[in-house]
Amino acid sequence: MSDVRLHAKHSRAVRWMHWVNLPLLTLMLWSGLLIYWANDVYRIGVGQLTLLHFFPDAVYARLHVNHRLAEGMALHFTLLWPFVLNGAAYCAFLAFSGEWRDLIPQKHTLHDAWRVVRHDLHLSSRPLPPADKYNGAQRLAYTAILLMGVFSVLSGLAIYKPTQLPWLASLLGGYPAARWEHFLFALGYLVFFVVHVMQVARAGWNNLRAMITGYELVPTTDPDPAPGGQP
């Protein structure tokens, strides 16, 4: 008897949708940047003082973004189809497979998430709270990213057809506000990506391999593996 065994973690559907989403989201962000450049008005600042302008000229120069609005729009409005369909398929899969139960926040999720964050930042020596497939921080993050996707589509639709869907733009605070929100969600994906990749790197190969093969190796003594703290 071996000391480890294979444990099925991610279904084939989830793995495909996860990896298909990676290039699609990247290209949506890229084409979004090409579009945003034509009116790059957002910044972090107070009054006249600008602390950070989105985006610094060096970023545009490095990525050769300038004067590519038409190309950006064509890409954005083409790739939105596979991007939205993949996202919709994921939502449908969660609903029908019942896997949404692993994802949505529960009563203790907020408290658990706080403990996980403190633990991962080495601010607390308490062990990780017991977790199911995903710990509290993951439940929050993976639910948030799903809602962000939904709101990206809605805010995108609001600025795509503001005259045909005036109620949608109004709901989001008007056309200029909807554009700003659409941009904010895009930044949100970048933040998610950075944290996600850092956490995956921390969690190690066994965990990442599960998103590739579907399986992870767990000790045979462990009847119901609870790999808390792994993305």
Next chain:
Amino acid sequence: MRRSSPASAPQPDPRREMARRTRRSFLMGATAGLAGLGAWEWLNHRPMLDGLASPYRRLLGLNERLSEHLLFDSRHLARQFPTAAAGWPRVNGMEGAPDATDSLADWRLLLAAPNSTPGAPSASDFSLSLAELQRLPRVSMTTELRCIEGWTQVVQWAGVRLADFAARYPLFGSGNNASAFPYIALETADGGYYVGFDRESALHPQTLLADEMNGAPLTPDHGAPLRLVSTVKYGIKSLKWVGRIYASRRRPPDFWAQQGYDWYAGL
């Protein structure tokens, strides 16, 4: 034939089994990645149509048809703002603008016969003065001018509805058979800038032939003496210094659509 019960089945070593599955997944991933890369290369190396690889044009066409059938309704109106919110949009480009030699004083609007040739005014074009046009019902709206670049400016416009113009003058020919002509073409007086509209958008109640902006007659910078404004299109379709207009069976040429932008550009 020998059948082995699960209990006596040889247990593969989990680590070797994992390595086998990993290899298989990577092979699968590499194949899918290469297929994706190939599709991307194909997509971007198709023949160009007006500055865009043809698959993008086809997808924009699909979006256009979906927009027309699922979203567009001439009863859908853009939000109106209080007149006090109105301001001045920037003059964003000089494409098609009149130069010093162009006289605006002897300006007349040319109404050409349906299916006229783009950019070729003819002696048979019907012409009318600004004063004649101003006899049509006067309309004012304070709405967002939305630039395709992403900025907006609330502006108060006044003028006449293109729909009222089409009802009074023979835009669709002597029989005024609108359904025969799905498109409307507009050109600046010198033909240097031109836009195409689908008929439904052109006849939308918030598509105006405007002669007044923020309470004053249009200045040459903003399209004097007459310009188009529409809440159902980006600003690139809001043609200044309107010179000639005609209905068309074929999709009319459009200045920015020839340079990689979506022809429909509908909001």
